[in-house]
Amino acid sequence: MRFSSAFAVLRCRCKRRPSVSFSHRRCFSSYPPPRPSFGIAFDIDGVLIRGQTPIAGAPEALRRLYSDSGGLKVPFLFLTNGGGVRESKRAKELSLQLGINILHQQVLQGHTPFKDLANRFKEGLVIAVGKGEPADVMLEYGFKNVLSIDEYASYFDGIDPLSPYKTWKTRSMIDKGEKEPCKPPHTRNVFSERVEAAFVVSDPVDWGRDIQVLCDVLRSGGLPGRENSHQPPLFFANDDLEYQAVFPTNRLGMGAYRIALEAIFNRIHDNALEYTCFGKPNPSVFRNAENILSHLPCCPNVEPYKGNSTITGTHLFKTIYMVGDNPAVDISGARQAGHPWFSILTRTGVFKGKENDPQFPADLVVDNVGDAVDYILRQEGFV
Known part of the structure; x- marks a missing residue:
């Protein structure tokens, strides 16, 4: 199926379109692979899980972000306003629910x-x-x-x-x-x-x-x-x-x-x-997520970033995709954070509209997280 017919893409004309800036090289190359110039932040409830059950296609979408050896191919984390348990415990729960290995550093909760x-x-x-x-x-x-x-x-x-x-x-x-x-x-x-x-x-x-x-x-x-x-x-x-x-x-x-x-x-x-x-849509939450993304281990032989981009004011990522279901929280927060954030709104949670949200329009509207990951990987040349 062609990508253009897989789901309806709605873009705000006023928003930029992230550039394809990373040419993928296999991690078993004789040279260390470059660190991806993009990252992803996923909301959990309404995007990946509903109650205690994964949303259809969510586990398969996340597996595409791992290499054959089981390591992260693309740096991503979970940016949720939920909580009530320690990040290490939530990582274990998500690992069982989604069938992937999640590090506790990948879980950022409201608290x-x-x-x-x-x-x-x-x-x-x-x-x-x-x-x-x-x-x-x-x-x-x-x-x-x-x-x-x-x-x-x-x-x-x-x-x-x-x-x-x-x-x-x-x-x-x-x-x-x-x-x-x-x-x-x-x-x-x-x-x-x-x-x-x-x-x-x-x-x-x-x-x-x-x-x-x-x-x-x-x-x-x-x-x-x-x-x-x-x-x-x-x-x-x-x-x-x-x-x-x-x-x-x-x-x-x-x-x-x-x-x-x-x-x-x-x-x-x-x-x-x-x-x-605290929590989304506070821009400080997104700045912290950017810093955490830069420190995640990604692909063998690629060292995590040692500095703090939120302090130096530099951006290690050309694009960070926020995939969420709540326009007033996920999308509004990404918009307030500005560059390098790019917002993607799914229809599997709070938002269920046919068109874009009128008050907090996203850069992209898709049916589900599978379509979001498909778009991201194609946009970044990861196919």
């Missing part, structure tokens, strides 16, 4: 930038909010004194007045007939220990309790139950309003939770809620 804040809070108590293993994530980043919001809330009798009515059990517990495990005894006294910061690492599970507890922490200066005081810092791993999961229509994300928390806090406190959001 990955939190590691740069570890020295700022040192031994101070911080609260980690969200599904998965938020406290373990923060501990791996170098934070010394971390409690999940689940554990923190358990210290305060009555902080969640609805807790007696919550008898949640996991599906596996129900299938096995297991009872809810007993809570371990408390080993510390947090009542006089001030919370120095709160981090929303991943999507909160119990919105009602978490909003209540965070409002108590933030309006009291980090000491729930005390008088109003200066608000501790609050950080969000992303600000996604919606994302694509298993359900046919989009699900509310961390951005929706932030809106709910902010609206309530601003009604009960004299000062407006202060917070910092």
